[in-house]
Amino acid sequence: xxxxxxxxxxxxxxxxxxxxxxxxxxxxxxxxxxxxxxxxxxxxxxxxxxxxxxxxxxxxxxxxxxxxxxxxxxxxxxxxxxxxxxxxxxxxxxxxxxxxxxxxxxxxxxxxxxxxxxxxxxxxxxxxxxxxxxxxxxxxxxxxxxxxxxxxxxxxxxxxxxxxxxxxxxxxxxxxxxxxxxxxxxxxxxxxxxxxxxxxxxxxxxxxxxxxxxxxxxxxxxxxxxxxxxxxxxxxxxxxxxxxxxxxxxxxxxxxxxxxxxxxxxxxxxxxxxxxxxxxxxxxxxxxxxxxxxxxxxxxxxxxxxxxxxxxxxxxxxxxxxxxxxxxxxxxxxxxxxxxxxxxxxxxxxxxxxxxxxxxxxxxxxxxxxxxxx
Numbered sequence: 001x002x003x004x005x006x007x008x009x010x011x012x013x014x015x016x017x018x019x020x021x022x023x024x025x026x027x028x029x030x031x032x033x034x035x036x037x038x039x040x041x042x043x044x045x046x047x048x049x050x051x052x053x054x055x056x057x058x059x060x061x062x063x064x065x066x067x068x069x070x071x072x073x074x075x076x077x078x079x080x081x082x083x084x085x086x087x088x089x090x091x092x093x094x095x096x097x098x099x100x101x102x103x104x105x106x107x108x109x110x111x112x113x114x115x116x117x118x119x120x121x122x123x124x125x126x127x128x129x130x131x132x133x134x135x136x137x138x139x140x141x142x143x144x145x146x147x148x149x150x151x152x153x154x155x156x157x158x159x160x161x162x163x164x165x166x167x168x169x170x171x172x173x174x175x176x177x178x179x180x181x182x183x184x185x186x187x188x189x190x191x192x193x194x195x196x197x198x199x200x201x202x203x204x205x206x207x208x209x210x211x212x213x214x215x216x217x218x219x220x221x222x223x224x225x226x227x228x229x230x231x232x233x234x235x236x237x238x239x240x241x242x243x244x245x246x247x248x249x250x251x252x253x254x255x256x257x258x259x260x261x262x263x264x265x266x267x268x269x270x271x272x273x274x275x276x277x278x279x280x281x282x283x284x285x286x287x288x289x290x291x292x293x294x295x296x297x298x299x300x301x302x303x304x305x306x307x308x309x310x311x312x313x314x315x316x317x318x319x320x321x322x323x324x325x326x327x328x329x330x331x332x333x334x335x336x337x338x339x340x341x342x343x344x345x346x347x348x349x350x351x352x353x354x355x356x357x358x359x360x361x362x363x364x365x366x367x368x369x370x371x372x373x374x
Contacts, residue, residue, distance in 0.1 A: 036318070036363055036367075036370075037363075038359075038362055038363045038366065039315065039317070039362055039363050040314070040315040040351055040355070040356055040359040040362040040363075041305070041315055041317060041335065041348045041349065041350050041351065041362075042348060042349040042351075043346070043347075043348055044085075044347045044348060044349055045084070045085045045347050046085070046344050046345065046346055046347070047065070047067075047080055047085045047344060047345040047346075047347065048343065048344045049343060049344070050067055050069065050078055050338070050343055050344060050345055051069060051072065051343040052069055052070040052071065052072070052097075052340060052343070053067045053068065053069060053070075053324070053325045053338035053340065053343075053345060054068055054069070054070040054097075054098070054099050054100065054324060054325055054338075054340070055067070055068040055098065055099055055100035055101045055113075055325050056068070056101070056325035056326065056327050056336055056337070056338060056345065057101040057102065057103060057110070057327050058082065058327050058328065058329040058330070058334060058336060059103065059107065059125065060103055060106075060107030060330060061107065062082060062329045062330060062331060062333075062334065063081065063082055063083075064079050064080065064081065064082060064088060064125075065079065065080045065081075065082055065085075065327075065336050065345070065347070066078075066079050066101050066110060067079070067080070067325070067338070067345060068097070068098030068099055068100060068101050068112055068113075068325070069097050069098055070097045070098070070099060070115065071096075071097040071115070071116060072096075072097040072098070073095050073096070073097070074090075074092065074095075075090035075091065075092060076091060076092065076093030076096055076097045076098040076112065076114065076121075077090065077091040077093065077098050077101075077110075077112055077123070078090050078091075079091070079128070080345075082329070082334055082336075082347070085347060089128055091123065091128055091130070093112065093114055093121055093130075096114045096116055096117050096119075097114065097115070097116065098112045098113065098114060098121075099112075099113040099114065099115045099141065099142055100112070100113045100142060100143050100144050101144070102144040102145065102146060103125070104146065104150065104168075105146065105150040106150075107125060108124070108125055108126070109122055109123065109124060109125060109131065110122075110123045110125050111123075111144050111146070111153060113141045113142060113143070113144050113155055114141065115140050115141055115142065115158070116140075118135070118136045118137070118138050118139055118140065118141045118157060118160070119133055119134060119135050119136065119141065120133070120134040120136065120141065120144065120153065120155055120166070121133055121134075122134070122171070132171040133171075134153065134155070134164075134166050134171050134173070135173065136155055136157055136160070136164035136173065136176070137164070137173060137176065138157035138159075138160030138162055138164055138176055139157055139158070139159040139160040140157060140158035140159040140160065141155050141156070141157050141158070141160075141164070142155075142156050142157070142158050142183075142184055143155070143156045143184055143185055143186055143227075144156075145186045145187065145188055145195075146168070146188075147188050147192055148188060148189075148190045148191075148192055149192060150168070151167065151168055151169070152165060152166060152167060152168060152174070153165075153166040153168050154166075154186055154188060154195060156179070156183040156184055156185070156186050156197070157176075157183070158182050158183065158184065158200075159182070160176070161178065161179055161180070161181055161182065161183065162176040162177055162178050162179055162183070163176070163177045163179055163183060163186060163195065163197065163208075164176050164177075165177060165210075177195075177208060177210075177213065178215075179197050179199070179206060179208070179215075180197060180199035180201065180202065180204045180206045180217070181199060181200075181201030181202060182199065182200040182201040183197045183198065183199060183200070183206075184198045184199075184200050184225070184226050184227065185197070185198035185225065185226060185227040185228035185239070185240075186198070186228065187228045187230050187237055188210075189252070190232050192210065193209065193210055193211060194207055194208065194209055194210060195207075195208050195210055196208075196228065196237060196250075198225035198226055198227065198228055198239060199225055200224045200225055200226060200242075201224075202220060202222065203220055203221035203222045203223035203224055203225050203241060203243060203244070204217050204219070204220045204221075204225060205217070205218050205219040205220075205225060205239060205248075205250065205257065206218070207255065218250075218255045218257065219248070219250070219255075219257040221241055221243075221244050221248070222243075222244075223241040223242065223243035223244035223246075224241060224242040224243035224244075225239055225240070225241055225242075225248075226239075226240045226241070226242050226267075226268050226269075227239070227240045227268060227269050227270050228270075229270045229271055229272045229279065230252075230272075231272060231276040231308070233276065234276070235251065235252040235253050236249060236250065236251065236252065236308075237249075237250040237252055238250075238260060238270055238272070238279055238308075239257075240263075240267040240268055240269070240270045240281065241267070242266050242267060242268055242284075245262060245263050245264065245265055245266070245267060246259055246260070246261065246262055246263060246267075247259075247260040247261045247263060247267065247270065247279070247281060247306070248260060260279075260306075260311050261279075261306050261311045261313075263281055263283055263304060264283035264285065264301075264302045264304065264368075264371065265283060265284065265285050265286045265299070266283055266284035266285060266286070266287070267281050267282070267283045267284075268282055268283070268284055268324055269281075269282045269324060269325060269326040269337075270282070270326070271326055271327055271328045272308070272328070273328055273332035273350070273353070274328075274329075274330045274331055274332045275332060275353065276308060277307065277308055277309070277353040278305055278306065278307065278308065278314065278328075278332065278350075278353060278356070279305070279306040279308050280303060280304070280305055280306075280326060280328055280335060281303065281304045281305075281306065281326075282301065282302075282303050282319070282323040282324060282325075282326040282337050283301055283302045283303070283304065283323065284297075284301050284322045284323060284324060284340075285297050285298075285299045285300055285301040285302070285321070285322065285323075285371065286298055286299050293322075295341070296321040296322070296341050297321070297322075298372065298373060299371040299372050299373060300318050300319060300320060300321070300370070300371050300373060301319040301320060301321065301322055301323040301339070302316060302317060302318055302319055302323070302367065302371060303316070303317040303319050303323055303326065303335070303337055304316050304317075304364075305350075305356065305362075307353075307356075307357070312361065313361055313362075313364035314356040314357070314359065314361065314362060314364070315356060315359065315361070315362030315363060315364060316362060316363045316364045316367040317346075317348070317363075317367075318367055318370045318371060319337065319339055319346065320339030320341075320342040320344065320346070321339055321340070321341035321342045322339065322340040322341045322342075323337050323338065323339055323340065324337075324338050324340040325337060325338040325340070325345075326338075328350070332350055332352075332353075333349060333350055334347065334348070334349065334350065335347070335348040335349075335350050336348075
């Protein structure tokens with residue numbers, strides 16, 4: 001996937017849409033699964049009929065699941081209840097799809113990136129109406145980040161090789177900041193002075209001074225850096241590396257990078273629990289072949305839970321085909337992730353950190369043999 005062909009990617013996603021998005025019937029499947037022995041996280045339900053969910057976010061009040069549907073011409077965003085998975089509404093992003101979602105600090109607004117138009121939509125979380133449209137004037141907009149003071153929005157542009165900085169009040173584009181190749185994950189320091197960038201193209205972590213635009217490559221794995229999750233209290237940044245199958249740990253005080261944990265194949269989206277004691281990692285699984293990831297591969301994907309203080313695995317979920325989008329509710333009790341190629345999302349109830357510690361790793365020692373498809 002690292003050396004991708006743009007035309008093939010577009011064709012792939014169009015096929016996904018042709019197969020799935022035409023059916024607007026989104027169903028919450030509550031039929032109980034057979035819970036594997038030793039699993040600590042509790043399966044609640046599936047939400048089916050949601051094609052190519054690239055980004056997902058649980059609302060700040062914990063009541064809604066917002067899902068961004070990649071390249072979808074009819075519903076860029078679909079919203080569901082966290083209680084039963086029933087659909088609340090769809091939002092049409094002017095005939096385009098959605099990629100990633102982030103909420104304002106007070107939860108009153110949602111921001112959705114749209115890859116094909118390189119725009120960002122501001123949506124009222126109560127009325128579900130579009131309030132503003134931000135134009136990055138770049139290409140293939142992906143991850144969104146709001147500044148700690150809530151006044152600015154940052155959007156990484158995958159093919160533009162830059163990050164757009166917006167004034168949130170006016171919606172004005174302030175500047176496009178040049179970055180390393182194919183930027184994805186971003187993190188703005190709490191003092192607002194620096195932004196860290198995950199470089200997918202060469203596995204780089206870049207640090208940019210937002211005041212004078214000076215930059216520094218502080219780490220290079222040669223892999224494919226994808227996503228960030230941060231613990232500001234401890235001053236730690238976690239980074240997923242899709243090519244190296246590891247999670248890196250960056251000390252924000254020193255910019256020193258060490259390996260936090262090994263993962264399954266192709267780790268992508270990561271998220272921390274509200275108390276920062278658990279790191280959740282979605283792993284897509286192996287590609288169908290070295291050059292083809294457009295169809296299901298030879299194994300199932302997985303979602304792993306790690307203890308952030310010890311890096312030990314607390315539990316493991318055998319997921320579907322290419323789990324990609326992932327989020328956890330603010331109180332840490334609800335986990336939702338998408339099986340990208342299956343057009344569905346899975347929702348689980350997460351025990352407390354204390355309960356997970358008592359579970360002796362859950363299924364972490366035995367799940368791997370179930371990843372290979374029979």
